[in-house]
Each structure stands twice: as C-alpha cells, then as structure tokens.
Amino acid sequence: MTVSEQYFPQEPTAPKVVTSTIPGPESQRKIKELGQVFDERHAYFVADYTKSTGNYIVDVDGNVLLDVYAQIASIPLGYNNPALREVAKSDRMIRAIIDRPAQGNFPGADLAEIAGDVLKAAPKGQKFLWSGLCGADANELAFKAAFMYYQSQKRGYNAEFSKDEQTSVMANEAPGAPELAILSFENAFHGRLFASASVTRSKPIHKLDLPAFKWPKAQFPAYQYPLGDHEDANKKEDARCLAIVEDIFQNWHAPIAGVIIEPIQSEGGDNHASASFFQGLRDITLKYKSLLIIDEVQTGVGATGAFWGHEKFNLSPAADIVTFSKKFQSAGYFYNNPQITPNQPYRQFNTWCGDPARMILAGAIAKEIVKNDLVRKTSDVGDYLYAELAKLAAKYPKDMQNLRGEKCATFIAWTLESGAKRNQFLADMKMAGVNIGGCAEASVRLRPTLTFEEKHADILVKAIDAVLSKK
Ligand SMILES: O=C(O)CCC(=O)C(=O)O
Numbered sequence: 001m002t003v004s005e006q007y008f009p010q011e012p013t014a015p016k017v018v019t020s021t022i023p024g025p026e027s028q029r030k031i032k033e034l035g036q037v038f039d040e041r042h043a044y045f046v047a048d049y050t051k052s053t054g055n056y057i058v059d060v061d062g063n064v065l066l067d068v069y070a071q072i073a074s075i076p077l078g079y080n081n082p083a084l085r086e087v088a089k090s091d092r093m094i095r096a097i098i099d100r101p102a103q104g105n106f107p108g109a110d111l112a113e114i115a116g117d118v119l120k121a122a123p124k125g126q127k128f129l130w131s132g133l134c135g136a137d138a139n140e141l142a143f144k145a146a147f148m149y150y151q152s153q154k155r156g157y158n159a160e161f162s163k164d165e166q167t168s169v170m171a172n173e174a175p176g177a178p179e180l181a182i183l184s185f186e187n188a189f190h191g192r193l194f195a196s197a198s199v200t201r202s203k204p205i206h207k208l209d210l211p212a213f214k215w216p217k218a219q220f221p222a223y224q225y226p227l228g229d230h231e232d233a234n235k236k237e238d239a240r241c242l243a244i245v246e247d248i249f250q251n252w253h254a255p256i257a258g259v260i261i262e263p264i265q266s267e268g269g270d271n272h273a274s275a276s277f278f279q280g281l282r283d284i285t286l287k288y289k290s291l292l293i294i295d296e297v298q299t300g301v302g303a304t305g306a307f308w309g310h311e312k313f314n315l316s317p318a319a320d321i322v323t324f325s326k327k328f329q330s331a332g333y334f335y336n337n338p339q340i341t342p343n344q345p346y347r348q349f350n351t352w353c354g355d356p357a358r359m360i361l362a363g364a365i366a367k368e369i370v371k372n373d374l375v376r377k378t379s380d381v382g383d384y385l386y387a388e389l390a391k392l393a394a395k396y397p398k399d400m401q402n403l404r405g406e407k408c409a410t411f412i413a414w415t416l417e418s419g420a421k422r423n424q425f426l427a428d429m430k431m432a433g434v435n436i437g438g439c440a441e442a443s444v445r446l447r448p449t450l451t452f453e454e455k456h457a458d459i460l461v462k463a464i465d466a467v468l469s470k471k
C-alpha cells in the first residue's frame with residue numbers, strides 16, 4: 001500500500017466536476033453571503049473541508065478537484081490526515097488551544113519538549129528556534145534579530161545601551177534607531193507587513209500605498225532554459241548578479257545587516273539559482289559581516305526534494321537564520337549563533353511568542369514525514385512528473401515555456417505566453433478537475449502535498465494535456 005492509500009483509504013480515485021462553472025451556484029451564493037461580513041473578492045470557490053480528503057479538495061457544490069495548489073503551498077500531508085487528526089485530539093493539543101499560554105512569561109512544562117520536536121527537523125547546522133505566527137511575521141522577526149545582532153557586534157554583546165541611544169530611539173532617530181538595511185532581490189516575495197513588504201519585490205499590488213523602508217535590491221539570476229543547453233550563459237548570469245550584490249555592499253549608504261533570499265523564488269515566478277550562486281552570496285555576507293537569512297516559508301518541509309530547499313546547496317558555513325511557515329503550520333526562525341539571541345530579554349518578545357498548538361503540529365508533521373520517508377518519495381514522484389511534463393512541453397511549446405524544477409521534487413513551474421492565457425488555463429484546469437495555482441505574471445506552479453503520488457501525477461498530466469489540446 002502506498003502512503004496515500006494508508007492515510008486515505010477513502011480518497012477519491014478521480015476528480016469529479018458536477019457544475020458548469022466553478023464557482024458553481026452554491027459557491028456563488030455562499031461567496032455573496034460571505035461578502036456581507038468579509039472581503040470575499042479573492043475566493044475562487046467555497047470549500048467543504050469536512051469532505052476534502054488527501055489530495056482532493058471538495059467544494060460546496062460537490063465538485064471534487066485534485067488539489068495541486070494545496071492552500072497556497074501549505075497543506076503538508078493531505079486534507080483530513082488521520083495522523084494529524086489524532087494529534088489534534090490529544091490532551092496536550094486541547095490544553096494548548098484553550099489555555100493558550102503567554103509562552104515567554106509562563107512557558108508550559110512541556111515547551112522545551114515541543115520546541116525540541118520542531119528543532120529535530122531544523123536544517124543542518126541550526127540549533128535554536130524562535131517562534132512567530134506566519135511567514136511575514138517570521139521574516140520580520142528575523143530582521144529584528146539581524147539588526148540587534150549587527151548593533152550588538154558593533155557595541156559589544158554585553159555592553160550597555162548609551163543614554164543617547166535610549167533617548168533618540170524614543171524619537172525614532174539614530175543612534176537608538178539606526179539606519180540599517182536588509183538587502184533583497186528583484187521578484188522576491190517575503191510577505192506583506194511593513195518590513196516584509198519592503199523586501200518583497202514581485203508585484204506592486206502587494207505594497208502600494210504602504211510607507212516603505214528604502215532598502216536596496218539586487219538582481220536574482222534569470223536563467224536560460226533548458227539549463228543543460230545554457231551552462232556558460234547561466235554561469236555568467238550568476239557572476240553578474242553576485243557582482244551587483246558586492247557593489248551594493250560597497251556603495252550602499254547604510255550598513256546592510258542582513259540579506260534575505262528564497263532558495264527558489266516562489267510567488268515571484270519559481271525562479272531558480274544555482275548552488276554556486278548561493279555559495280557566492282554566502283561568501284559575500286561573510287566578507288561584509290552581514291547575516292544570510294534564508295526564507296524557507298514556501299520551499300521548506302519537503303517540497304523541493306530536501307527537507308529544506310537550501311540544504312541542497314550545502315552552504316558552508318550554514319546560513320545564519322532560516323525562516324519557516326506554510327507546510328510546517330507553525331512559523332518562526334532557526335539559527336545557530338547564540339549571539340543572535342538578543343543581548344537582553346524583552347527585545348524579541350510579545351504576548352504569545354508563537355503558538356504551542358501550531359508547534360505541536362509542526363513536530364507531528366516532521367515526525368510523519370520522516371516515518372514515511374516522504375522527502376524521498378516526493379522527490380521520486382517529482383522526477384516522474386517532470387519527465388511527463390517535459391513531454392507535454394515538447395508538444396505545447398508556447399503554453400509550457402521554461403519548464404523548471406527538474407530534480408526539485410514536485411516544485412515545478414512553467415510559463416505561458418501572457419497573463420490572460422495563464423489565467424484562462426487555471427480556470428480551464430478547474431473545469432477539468434484540477435485546482436492549480438499561478439505565480440508571477442504568466443506562470444503556473446505546482447504545489448501539491450507530500451502525499452501526491454504517481455497516480456495523482458497521471459491525472460494531472462492528462463488534465464493538462466486535455467486543456468492544452470483544446471486551445
Ligand atoms: O499572496 C500572499 O500573500 C501569499 C503569497 C505566497 O506565499 C505565494 O503566493 O506564494
């Protein structure tokens with residue numbers, strides 16, 4: 001029996017579309033009702049989460065769709081996963097939910113164990129954990145840690161704050177509120193809060209009207225595909241982009257305390273960069289004593305063929321900070337240098353300091369992934385799927401340009417001729433029984449769960465073929 005058969009004996013064997021539009025009539029009615037109390041304009045359809053199972057999402061009209069978008073890449077083990085349902089019913093989880101502690105001040109007796117279970121899944125070289133609430137929060141907490149670290153290295157980790165610092169910070173002025181920067185990359189997506197929106201560079205809609213930190217941006221490599229035919233050009237592209245980073249470090253008017261980067265730029269288009277680009281970036285951050293922050297919010301937790309996407313780059317030394325959320329359900333960051341812990345308490349702090357319920361879930365997700373060897377299995381199914389998609393890309397070269405994600409498990413994407421054609425494709429795929437997502441202006445991305453298997457891949461490939469053959 002496969003893992004998905006063990007978890008989901010009742011998983012549908014095929015999609016079923018019973019309405020002539022998606023959203024269907026009941027979804028439309030409920031979306032309208034929702035609109036009375038909540039901004040409903042982003043809703044594609046209304047889901048029935050009691051009926052959704054494994055890799056299939058069911059809507060309120062009874063449509064059953066194979067889900068390769070999985071709540072914007074954040075369902076790790078399939079809908080209604082029985083192992084996670086057991087964890088949800090445990091006394092420990094119930095306590096964590098109804099008596100949610102302010103875990104900074106009043107940690108539960110089991111917090112060290114709960115955090116330890118999350119840390120068991122940490123990327124190689126990471127020893128400590130700080131906990132937050134969502135991906136943007138995780139990134140902003142990481143920036144705070146980077147800024148405090150930068151200043152503490154300048155001042156001396158154990159040195160006291162000066163009077164001048166204490167007075168000026170209350171006026172939002174230097175030296176207490178110093179001018180420091182985080183460097184990010186064009187097309188990056190790191191969230192939509194204030195500092196995270198400032199380092200997000202994928203679409204204007206994410207940040208229009210928000211005051212922004214005036215921080216620098218470098219260029220992320222833009223490779224030519226297929227990669228095998230363009231090795232020299234792509235190496236030059238790495239060198240060009242690293243030279244831009246180095247130039248920014250040398251010339252930016254303020255110190256750059258940290259560099260944030262996704263192992264694969266996701267929302268911004270599934271843009272990949274080589275291990276040597278990432279090592280080059282690591283070398284530059286070391287040279288300028290800046291922290292390397294790897295944003296694993298979307299790439300983490302087994303989706304790319306490693307537990308953490310950047311582990312494939314074998315960075316030496318390891319990244320300074322690694323942020324997580326989405327498939328891990330819990331959010332936060334890992335780090336390895338004890339001096340990244342702020343030099344005084346109450347600097348990195350809030351009422352909840354994370355959420356033990358979500359941390360328990362993260363530990364359980366990691367345990368299930370290891371127990372069922374799901375990183376390797378997802379990698380194998382990704383290889384199978386990529387080979388099938390490469391055949392389709394040869395058949396439909398205009399509608400499947402720049403197929404990317406070879407050897408990156410199911411983290412696969414391609415580009416269509418225009419945003420309008422891509423959007424039509426996503427809509428047609430729903431009518432063909434597949435819930436699928438886009439990224440950037442004109443790309444399609446696959447983000448199935450880690451229980452997505454060859455039988456699901458066959459259904460997906462057949463649906464893509466059927467949709468593209470009718471264009
Ligand atoms: O649009 C958002 O805020 C969620 C974005 C995200 O992580 C994505 O689309 O990849």
Ligand SMILES: NCCCC(=O)O
Nearest residue numbers: 042072267437438439
């Ligand atoms: N960044 C994803 C937003 C959702 C969507 O465009 O469908």
